[in-house]
Amino acid sequence: MVEFKDISKKYDQVVGVERVNLKINPGELFGLIGPDGAGKTTLFRMLTTLLLADEGVILFDQKNVVEHFHFVRKNVGYMPGTFSLYQDLTIEENLNFFATLFGTTIAENYHLIKEIYQQIEPYKNRRAGDLSGGMKQKLALSCALIHKPLVLVLDEPTTGVDAVSRKEFWDMLKRLKDGGLTILVSTAYMDEATRCDRVALIQKGKIMKVDTPAGIIHQYAKPLYAIRGQKLQQLLNILRDIPHVISAQPFGESIHLAIDDKKNLFQIEKELKTVQANVIIEKITPTVEDCFMDLMMNQDEQ
């Protein structure tokens, strides 16, 4: 449905993205996962014909986006990272405006937005500028869907959103995907990767890995353990001085420890237990965040 072929873009001398190759299948919920400055927005802006690539080709429904920019603009629903609706228009006026621009009406495509729009419809005469963050987000999503796009592009829709609302937003995306829509979404929250069919991990303008979340986790090759104890900082300091330790990173209530060989665990455990006798160590499956950090460290070494 969407294909990036050898896409590069520089801003002055600074790399935006470098030789990006990605293929997003029809009906897929595809995640672009990476921190600010990784190049996520640059890719989305080139896809949505708001920015020209220096090199490479982007295909949208098998058409070159530069030559067929009218087709792309007609058939893409784009929700930018910053709220870009008219603050001084009401909810209904904003939605009406976008429907009219695309030669349709709210009534005609109401079924597409029904589930989302119904949550804000009781306030339809309220100005967009007076809405809470969550309501703005629902309005922006409704406006991006009202013209029945082939592909929905969402740039960091959950940035600055609390943990509860984030989960609800992803539930909403899941239902849109189940309705057959192709969705491209970017996020800096690593835990959201598991909500996607496939993800691309991106850092410093380069794609480090593309796979299903399970596939990415499966490829993590090092023995990984979670360590729980009283003073994690103390344990961290000890771990970082042990040569067999590849990485020791705090993960909330535990430390995730990657080591060179599982046969060395016994020795590490012994060292930790000399300072904290009740320390608990268990083998764990990595999270996407573990994989991302591992790939980042490899990238930095290169």
Added chain:
Amino acid sequence: MNNNYAIEAKDFTKKFGSFIAVDNISFTVGQGEIFGFLGANGAGKTTAMKMLTGLLRPTSGRAHVGGFDVWKEADKIKKNIGYMSQKFSLYSDLTVLENITLFGGIYGMRMTEIKEKANELVHKLGIEDFKNRMVASLPLGYKQKLAFSVAIFHEPRIVFLDEPTGGVDPITRRQFWEMIYEAAERGITPFVTTHYMDEAEYCNRVSIMVEGKIMALDTPERLKQQFDSKNMDEVFLKLARSKHK
């Protein structure tokens, strides 16, 4: 009120018309304590922080920040705190040294002191090569670390960190928390908001606001016991969802 607390609030309230944004909150934060200030969007965190930093007058209640009264000494509060958010940090069209000098100057530090400390700082952050370059040219991870260092450059008693790690890569995010720990060890009190629930675990104590009220306040360990949860994410979901429509 007790001057040993970094922050002390009692029945602190803010109303906008009939809407109660902050509803009678009372809490204390000890000097050097890492205090996590959590809540869903719209729960009242930003309003409470604005009142605590002297930017917004409360409707009723009392609060002392760094020993100063929010009603009468808002100007002294501003001088004795640091502030950093994901959105506002540094001026990208000034150099690293210019930014440090500007903020040091605003907080009334002497030029000789600024110069000396500025050199130490760029050395410590490993950005000596960047010191005479625009902040815009600095890699993002360094930008956030520099922004934090500038926020505590004048050694404030309290530093307010409003989602300081939003959008930051996972390695820098962890290095950033090591800097927060270091600051706390020096006696600076970090007052932190975050949407990363793993970061809630790194705080000494955490408060969770729901619809203007503080619904829970304790160490992460005890909150997990109290709400029968395996991690802070679960605690947060249980509390925030209980009131969620």
